[in-house]
Amino acid sequence: MKTLKMKDWGLGLGKHVVIAGPCSVETEKQLDDLCNSFEREPQIGMFRGGVWKPRTRPGNFEGLGDTALPWLQEVRNRLKIPVCIEVANAAHVEAALKHQIDVLWIGARTTVNPFSVQEIADSLRGVDIPVMVKNPINPDLALWVGALERMHDAGLNKLAAIHRGFADPYDKIYRNKPNWNLAMQLKLELPDIEIINDPSHIGGKWEMIKDISQRALNFGMDGLMIETHPNPKEAWSDARQQVTPEQLLTILKEISFKEKIDLEAEIPSNLKEMRNAIDHIDQKLIDLLSDRFHVIDQVGAYKKAHQLAVYQGDRWKNVLQNRIDLGKQKDMSEKFMKSFLVAIHDESIKRQEKQMALEKEVAKTI
Structure with missing residues (x-):
């Protein structure tokens, strides 16, 4: 496997960035309610929102698509922080760039397919935009590294990884088993890469988010992506793993953002x-x-x-x-x-x- 020179890699959002927002963008009021809460919280460094939702089985809510993109532009204008969405193909990229979305992420179902990753990489050639890559569904380090390499080969340097856990049908604790050692192996392969932990998808239950977040920080991860909804019980997708803004702020106060000793x-x-x-x-x-x-x-x-x-x-x-x-x-x-x-x-x-x-x-x- 080739070694990448990554001194210039990174999102540049500072230490321990907190990314928060709903699993799915549902309504303008939903986003307005979140903005009202987040405007008073300087610790939120980026706003996330699912626009296209790759669902395992048909019939579930698959996102509002282009309709939601102008609403996210308004979120950025109000909160004065970057907004990020998931993209799974070139058409998604084109729409995101048209609406000046700040940061893109590639989801676990996409990372597992090198053809899809390459399509996204090709559509981003010549574009200076940060991209975050989630680990693939299965515990395959090469696929994760390979997706980052494809982005890098397309000329993208503002890259980060998202650790969201791995499917394990035998694990009864987590929705997606964390396999912390694989995230640490990624850090060994790519020493300067920033890794954002996604405790929402790892735990699958909002009650697990605090402990998973703390463990991620203990492992030296660089930030957290926590799904947040004004009323999780009424969420159109992944209701069980989302927290309210108030619960999010409580979690952030109770976990310890320890500084790493580098020298x-x-x-x-x-x-x-x-x-x-x-x-x-x-x-x-x-x-x-x-x-x-x-x-x-x-x-x-x-x-x-x-x-x-x-x-x-x-x-x-x-x-x-x-x-x-x-x-x-x-x-x-x-x-x-x-x-x-x-x-x-x-x-x-x-x-x-x-x-x-x-x-x-x-x-x-x-």
């Missing part, structure tokens, strides 16, 4: 000591894992010599339960212990399979 010189001495201790422990962990895998290699050699199957179900079941119990005794969660042990087991299986494959290759050459 090593600014790190307090006691924090440096704790980090040094962590580095030392990590080195010991890696040494122990290396020792464990050397023993695994010996186990693999034994299985190969005695024609035993790589996977031994009863043994793995016993090891998993025993180690989970040991971890819980040391104040480690069952969820963490299981994922940690499964990762080790997967690597152990791969190493043993590699030995079996080498045996077959040697047999072919004899």
Whole structure:
């Protein structure tokens, strides 16, 4: 994967930008009511509103389209902040530019399709407008990075990512599982990219927004996009995950917008000591894992010599339960212990399979 030079990337909206507005633009009165609330709140840095709504199934409200765009122009004039909308094709882009929309975002259903992303990128060539790219529905980092690359290759430098979570039919907590590690991997791939968290779509319930927002900020994300409606119970789409302006302001007061420490010189001495201790422990962990895998290699050699199957179900079941119990005794969660042990087991299986494959290759050459 190519490395992008991103020093000039970013929306330039300052630290911890808060983007708020309804899931869908419904009526002029709806926007007027929100403006009345937001005019008294300087913390709102951008206004969002869904104009074209890509719905999973037909028959649901799919947005007012072009009708809503002049209303958003009036919102910008009143609040003196940028307005942003989602676009899914070149026609949407053309209409948005015609009505001088300030910022565009590409939705999760669009990010998953490189053809659609490329169509949008081509329609924006030569246009100086900020674009935010939501993660794809499925947990595929390459698709997310690829969409940003396509925008960059079209000459767009004012880019940001939106972390809105990933579909997981087995997760019963979130509407879209956050998979925080994937957002952090994006930051490793593109170190200077700004990441805006969308707690509304991750939680799917307004009661979860505060905790998800705080966790996003704890992970160092650069802002929040929170769906806000004057009367969520009467919202035409995603009613359950929207908050009132009053609830939004309460959330913003209760979460902590901690500043990130960017320079090593600014790190307090006691924090440096704790980090040094962590580095030392990590080195010991890696040494122990290396020792464990050397023993695994010996186990693999034994299985190969005695024609035993790589996977031994009863043994793995016993090891998993025993180690989970040991971890819980040391104040480690069952969820963490299981994922940690499964990762080790997967690597152990791969190493043993590699030995079996080498045996077959040697047999072919004899």
